[in-house]
Amino acid sequence: MRAQLRIGEVAALLGVTPKAIRHYQRVGLLGEPARSPAGYRLYGARELERLLRVRRLQAMGLSLAQIRQVLGGPQQDRSLREVLEQLLATCSAQIRALEARRERIQALLAAGPVDADALDQPAATPGMLAWARVELEQRGYDLSSVSSDVWEQDSRLFGLLESFSWPEGYQETLRETVRQVIDEPERYRALVQLGERLAGMATVSADSPEIERRVEVVVRSGVAQLLAPAPAELAATPAPPADSFGAVLRELLLGALSPAQQRFLQLVRAQLGDGG
Amino acid sequence: MRAQLRIGEVAALLGVTPKAIRHYQRVGLLGEPARSPAGYRLYGARELERLLRVRRLQAMGLSLAQIRQVLGGPQQDRSLREVLEQLLATCSAQIRALEARRERIQALLAAGPVDADALDQPAATPGMLAWARVELEQRGYDLSSVSSDVWEQDSRLFGLLESFSWPEGYQETLRETVRQVIDEPERYRALVQLGERLAGMATVSADSPEIERRVEVVVRSGVAQLLAPAPAELAATPAPPADSFGAVLRELLLGALSPAQQRFLQLVRAQLGDGG
DNA sequence: TTGCTCCTCACGTCACGTGAGGTGGC
DNA sequence: TTGCTCCTCACGTCACGTGAGGTGGC
Numbered sequence: 001m002r003a004q005l006r007i008g009e010v011a012a013l014l015g016v017t018p019k020a021i022r023h024y025q026r027v028g029l030l031g032e033p034a035r036s037p038a039g040y041r042l043y044g045a046r047e048l049e050r051l052l053r054v055r056r057l058q059a060m061g062l063s064l065a066q067i068r069q070v071l072g073g074p075q076q077d078r079s080l081r082e083v084l085e086q087l088l089a090t091c092s093a094q095i096r097a098l099e100a101r102r103e104r105i106q107a108l109l110a111a112g113p114v115d116a117d118a119l120d121q122p123a124a125t126p127g128m129l130a131w132a133r134v135e136l137e138q139r140g141y142d143l144s145s146v147s148s149d150v151w152e153q154d155s156r157l158f159g160l161l162e163s164f165s166w167p168e169g170y171q172e173t174l175r176e177t178v179r180q181v182i183d184e185p186e187r188y189r190a191l192v193q194l195g196e197r198l199a200g201m202a203t204v205s206a207d208s209p210e211i212e213r214r215v216e217v218v219v220r221s222g223v224a225q226l227l228a229p230a231p232a233e234l235a236a237t238p239a240p241p242a243d244s245f246g247a248v249l250r251e252l253l254l255g256a257l258s259p260a261q262q263r264f265l266q267l268v269r270a271q272l273g274d275g276g
Numbered sequence: 277m278r279a280q281l282r283i284g285e286v287a288a289l290l291g292v293t294p295k296a297i298r299h300y301q302r303v304g305l306l307g308e309p310a311r312s313p314a315g316y317r318l319y320g321a322r323e324l325e326r327l328l329r330v331r332r333l334q335a336m337g338l339s340l341a342q343i344r345q346v347l348g349g350p351q352q353d354r355s356l357r358e359v360l361e362q363l364l365a366t367c368s369a370q371i372r373a374l375e376a377r378r379e380r381i382q383a384l385l386a387a388g389p390v391d392a393d394a395l396d397q398p399a400a401t402p403g404m405l406a407w408a409r410v411e412l413e414q415r416g417y418d419l420s421s422v423s424s425d426v427w428e429q430d431s432r433l434f435g436l437l438e439s440f441s442w443p444e445g446y447q448e449t450l451r452e453t454v455r456q457v458i459d460e461p462e463r464y465r466a467l468v469q470l471g472e473r474l475a476g477m478a479t480v481s482a483d484s485p486e487i488e489r490r491v492e493v494v495v496r497s498g499v500a501q502l503l504a505p506a507p508a509e510l511a512a513t514p515a516p517p518a519d520s521f522g523a524v525l526r527e528l529l530l531g532a533l534s535p536a537q538q539r540f541l542q543l544v545r546a547q548l549g550d551g552g
Numbered sequence: 553t554t555g556c557t558c559c560t561c562a563c564g565t566c567a568c569g570t571g572a573g574g575t576g577g578c
Numbered sequence: 579t580t581g582c583t584c585c586t587c588a589c590g591t592c593a594c595g596t597g598a599g600g601t602g603g604c
Contacts, residue, residue, distance in 0.1 A: 004520055004524075005520055005521070005524055009520075009521070012441060012443070013440040013441055013442065014440065014441070015441050044524060044527060045524050045527035045528040045530075045531050046531070048440070048524065048528060049528070049531065052439050052440070053392070053395060053396075056395060057395070059377065059380070060377055060380060060381055060384075061377060061381075080390050080391070081385065081390040084381050084384060084385055084390060085385065087381060088378065088381045088382065088385070091374055091377055091378045091381065092378060094374055095371060095374045095375060095378065098367055098370055098371045098374065099371060101335065101336055101337055101367055102364065102367045102368060102371065104335070104336060105336055105337075105360050105363060105364045105367065106364065108336075108360060109357065109360055109361065109364070114356050114357040114360060115356070116329070119329060119332060119333070120329075163328050164289040164290065164324070164328070165288065165289055165290070165291050166289065167288070244280055244281055244285075245281070245285070248280075248281055248319075248320060248321050248324065251320060251321035252321040252324060252325070254321075255321050255322070255325065
């Protein structure tokens with residue numbers, strides 16, 4: 001007299017649903033079980049053990065197809081070991097990814113109000129900016145004279161840029177452009193000045209006459225002209241990957257500025273005869 | 277003149293496939309984009325930013341449906357914060373589960389050959405056995421006199437049992453049975469003796485005449501009789517949850533023993549007039 | 553008779569992936 | 579002309595879940 005349990009009882013013993021057990025059967029992980037006169041599936045100790053193995057392998061991350069292979073033949077030690085080694089790597093990678101996700105969420109929750117703005121803040125210092133700091137220090141520039149507003153502005157802009165995987169070679173081109181500017185102290189100081197002025201206009205309203213006045217100051221002082229061959233961050237466009245990439249990049253960066261800042265830049269450009 | 281990129285270029289910038297972007301559009305995460313004369317989708321900076329937000333939220337674990345809600349209205353701070361808090365909990369739970377999985381796989385890989393047998397070994401000391409040790413020590417029994425073979429055998433059997441979620445109250449019933457035996461030193465010693473004899477028969481061949489001889493010894497000595505009211509582990513069956521559960525449990529435990537051990541137990545039972 | 557469990561389809565979920573069959577762009 | 583990208587269906591994947599409509603067991 002073989003011991004017999006119905007599918008619901010077996011499911012409860014294993015902590016799964018009856019539907020799951022029928023699914024295992026359908027995909028060939030379990031054979032056709034004994035049936036009661038009314039057609040009910042009946043399970044004994046053998047089937048329980050089989051199910052237990054299935055669940056254990058599942059708990060280690062094997063897919064049902066992999067489990068079918070592993071539990072198929074009797075002696076595939078090598079195969080199972082290989083599968084487990086593969087899964088160990090996958091598992092570790094998943095843990096790392098989830099830990100990064102957790103860090104990110106915790107940082108967001110701790111940083112204050114959670115709104116669209118907060119989501120757009122870069123998680124860490126953009127690589128290009130970190131690199132630029134090192135380069136600047138090597139050249140003996142005094143970074144403490146640059147206001148934190150400018151650092152934050154640059155952090156936002158470069159952070160936005162680095163959120164995308166720009167085509168091959170872009171990064172190097174951009175670095176080259178930066179190098180060319182900071183290799184000439186006059187142009188570097190002009191860049192910082194323009195940055196300061198731009199940052200100072202973050203909270204100005206878009207139709208303020210103040211904007212025109214500041215544009216005039218910048219143009220008269222010759223600061224803008226100094227940058228003309230490579231007009232500030234906004235022109236730091238890599239040459240090769242088609243014009244459309246550069247245009248989109250420019251639009252992207254402009255969009256990250258306030259309306260007043262956008263007008264300011266457009267007016268400066270217009271004064272310099274740059275139609276872009 | 278709006279800047280325009282084709283779907284493949286945008287996909288590359290974001291590290292996704294064109295199919296994924298079309299999918300986002302189909303489920304309403306992105307609006308209908310501009311089209312070239314030939315019907316090609318065209319994207320500008322605005323769409324890139326939208327896609328970036330989508331990907332960032334996805335990276336934090338939001339489903340596409342959640343993202344649609346969060347990015348839908350302008351000011352649902354509370355909603356997003358709540359979603360993130362929920363995700364943080366989920367995320368931590370997933371990390372814990374994956375870490376447990378990793379431990380398990382590493383332990384298996386380190387333990388030697390990875391075969392079906394290895395998979396059936398309990399990952400840790402079964403709870404019931406740990407509890408029993410404490411109870412025994414409280415009663416002053418000398419545990420070091422019990423061979424490691426018996427501990428391993430019990431570990432296997434209880435480990436198998438505890439792999440299942442037996443019905444409510446089962447655990448307490450089983451503990452009660454164990455308590456009743458160990459509260460009488462004579463019966464406890466009989467239990468250990470039977471355990472030792474059983475363990476000693478693990479490697480005996482199933483048709484060896486040695487089995488009958490050992491059965492006779494055990495029956496003559498009265499050891500088996502002492503346990504008759506609750507015949508060893510194999511009868512540690514909880515009363516209530518229907519007979520079929522007990523029968524399956526018994527089959528399960530028997531199946532975890534070698535053929536010789538199974539015969540030994542069956543013969544002892546027969547001698548005692550127990551028909552089960 | 554009532555309520556519970558079981559049965560077998562058939563279709564849904566989630567975030568895309570995979571072709572199929574066809575057209576535009578250089 | 580060739581090869582690449584794009585287009586739109588329609589169906590597949592993975593591990594089940596969700597009913598629908600019906601029957602058995604106590």
